[in-house]
Amino acid sequence: MQQNIPVNVLVGDRTYRVLVAPSDEERLRKMAKAINDQILEFRTRFGGKDMQDYLAMVLLWHLSESRPGAVGGAGMAAVTGELTSLESMLDSMFLPSGSGTP
Numbered sequence: 001m002q003q004n005i006p007v008n009v010l011v012g013d014r015t016y017r018v019l020v021a022p023s024d025e026e027r028l029r030k031m032a033k034a035i036n037d038q039i040l041e042f043r044t045r046f047g048g049k050d051m052q053d054y055l056a057m058v059l060l061w062h063l064s065e066s067r068p069g070a071v072g073g074a075g076m077a078a079v080t081g082e083l084t085s086l087e088s089m090l091d092s093m094f095l096p097s098g099s100g101t102p
Contacts, residue, residue, distance in 0.1 A: 002021045002022055002023065004019040004020055004021055005020065005021075005022055005025065006018070006019055006027050006076070007020055007028060007029070009028060009029060009032040010012075010036065011032050011035055011036065012035075012036070012039060012051045012053075012054065016080055019039050024062065035058055037053075038058045038061065038062075039051075039054045039058055042054050042057050042061075059083065059086065063082065063083070066096065092095065
């Protein structure tokens, strides 16, 4: 069994320390890069928003791309549930590095 390793990733304007299996480190870094690239695209298109807005836009964009058609009618409840679940997962996984408050 592999021991998890700490990895610092930059998402938005914050650095997060995440424990991952060594085999997942590259995938995590690629995901963080994809998120940051999408944030940059939204910043270019929609100026004047704050980072939380951009992160929410990226999350909604990703869900709509990965599950087209799921946003209509009853699918909205499923998306809301998934967003809540993802938020809980991110809260538990991504702890701000350093000793300051988030």
